Amino acid sequence: MNNDVPxxxxxxxxxxxxxxxxxxxxxxxxVPPAIDRAILKASERQFSHSGRGRARRVWWWTRLTxxxxxxxxxxxxxxxxxxxxxxRFAREDVNHDGQIDILDAFALARQVKQGSASDKRxxxxxxxxxDERDVATIAAHAVKLExxxxx
Amino acid sequence: MRIISLQVDTEIQxxxxxxxxxxxxxxxxxxxxxxxFEVLYLRYRDWVVGLASRFTGDEDLAMDVLQETFLxxxxxxxxxxxxxxxxxxxxxAVKNLAIAARSKARRYQSTEAEMAGxxxxxxxxxxxxxxxxxQILKRLSQEHREVLLLRFVDGLDLAExxxxxDIPLGTVKSRLHNALGTLRADPRTKQCFx
Numbered sequence: 001m002n003n004d005v006p007x008x009x010x011x012x013x014x015x016x017x018x019x020x021x022x023x024x025x026x027x028x029x030x031v032p033p034a035i036d037r038a039i040l041k042a043s044e045r046q047f048s049h050s051g052r053g054r055a056r057r058v059w060w061w062t063r064l065t066x067x068x069x070x071x072x073x074x075x076x077x078x079x080x081x082x083x084x085x086x087x088r089f090a091r092e093d094v095n096h097d098g099q100i101d102i103l104d105a106f107a108l109a110r111q112v113k114q115g116s117a118s119d120k121r122x123x124x125x126x127x128x129x130x131d132e133r134d135v136a137t138i139a140a141h142a143v144k145l146e147x148x149x150x151x
Numbered sequence: 152m153r154i155i156s157l158q159v160d161t162e163i164q165x166x167x168x169x170x171x172x173x174x175x176x177x178x179x180x181x182x183x184x185x186x187x188f189e190v191l192y193l194r195y196r197d198w199v200v201g202l203a204s205r206f207t208g209d210e211d212l213a214m215d216v217l218q219e220t221f222l223x224x225x226x227x228x229x230x231x232x233x234x235x236x237x238x239x240x241x242x243x244a245v246k247n248l249a250i251a252a253r254s255k256a257r258r259y260q261s262t263e264a265e266m267a268g269x270x271x272x273x274x275x276x277x278x279x280x281x282x283x284x285x286q287i288l289k290r291l292s293q294e295h296r297e298v299l300l301l302r303f304v305d306g307l308d309l310a311e312x313x314x315x316x317d318i319p320l321g322t323v324k325s326r327l328h329n330a331l332g333t334l335r336a337d338p339r340t341k342q343c344f345x
Contacts, residue, residue, distance in 0.1 A: 006328035011302075011309070013331060017343035018303045024284040025304045029200050035214055036196075039221050040189055046225045047185040 091121050092138045105139035177233045192221055195237060198305065199245055205300070206249035212256055216248045223248070235314055238307055242315035283339040295330040298323055 013021075089096045094104040094111075109132070111117035117130040125137045169190055171179070179187035196217065203216035223244050233240060288296055297316065301307045309327070313320040334340045 006324045011324060011327050011331065013303050014344055017334065017340065020284050020340070020343055021288075021300065021303050024288060025201070025205070025300055029197070029204055029210055029213065031196060031200055031214065031217065035218060036192075039192060039218055040185075042222060043188040043192070043225055044185050046228065047180070047183045047188065 091124055092141050094122065094138065100138070100145055101142045102139060105135050105142060108138055109135045173237045174233055177231060181229045181231060183229065188225070191237070195241070198238065199241065202242070202245050202305070203249045206246055207253045207256075209253075209256070212249070212252045216245060216252050219248045219252075220245050236307070236311055238305060239311040239315045242301075242307075243317065287334065287337055287340060291330055291333060295326050295333070298326040299330040302327055 089098070090100055092100045092104055094107040097103070108117060108122060108130075111122070112131055112135060117134075119130070122130045122134060124134045124141075127133065171187070171190065173191065173194075176187040176191045180191070199220055200213050200217045203213035203220070204210060207213050207216060220241060224241065288299075291299065298312060301312045301315065302309070307315065309320060309323050313323045316323070335344050
């Protein structure tokens with residue numbers, strides 16, 4: 001059995017033969033417009049269906065993403081508010097600038113003088129009253145911190 | 152002026168649609184573009200129906216195969232990836248649908264014959280064409296004829312034919328060589344080789 005694979009040059013056909021083959025094979029078959037319409041109508045249904053599905057998916061995904069972002073933002077804002085409300089700042093940090101210094105003593109002194117020191121957290125010496133003694137305690141604390149820790 | 156401008160824009164868009172490659176059309180169809188499908192359909196409709204007619208030998212069956220072929224294609228969207236030439240991809244579908252249609256038609260004809268009390272219905276006689284080349288082509292085996300026509304009438308290269316017919320490249324070459332040899336040896340077509 002001859003298993004040789006024919007060479008490429010043996011597989012070419014002369015132009016006359018190709019022309020004859022094309023003529024012999026080219027039957028002009030008329031496709032009725034009704035068939036064209038039926039096929040194209042099916043395509044419109046298919047693509048509108050898949051397009052609607054796609055649009056629906058995009059719509060839901062957009063809404064979900066937006067809702068998630070809102071929830072996260074709300075959670076962050078709430079957390080931060082609670083953090084502030086719960087006084088994550090040190091009690092002695094009266095002006096909430098993140099530092100305990102003489103400015104906090106001045107701020108408390110101003111509140112005590114004005115009679116507006118009602119926050120029980122400002123009772124730093126624990127005697128049940130927010131007064132000048134708490135101002136002195138904060139001032140002493142601030143000085144201690146400036147000196148570098150315990151005296 | 153505005154209406155004319157819109158009309159011109161539409162015509163330009165239509166021309167651009169028809170200039171798009173098969174890959175671009177398929178990509179558009181994956182995006183839900185029905186116009187792209189129409190362009191692809193019109194581009195290959197006549198080839199598909201001609202191929203179907205070659206397999207079925209019947210124009211009515213070829214029309215059925217045409218519809219089934221493009222409905223089969225539609226079901227692949229969205230998400231279809233064209234990884235070969237369109238003809239290579241669609242050829243097996245046309246062939247299988249044509250064979251199925253022809254088998255079904257033959258069974259139907261047999262059933263009708265039985266119901267009519269006729270012992271055997273003669274097979275439909277294919278009209279003999281006066282064209283010598285057509286006669287010679289009919290005498291080739293189906294496999295040889297297929298390869299020959301796919302190569303020189305439908306323009307597929309050897310690798311595409313192998314892929315479309317799901318046969319080794321060597322088999323394609325061998326069948327094509329044999330088909331050309333038959334034509335070369337026949338005195339009615341010998342002059343084509345001179």
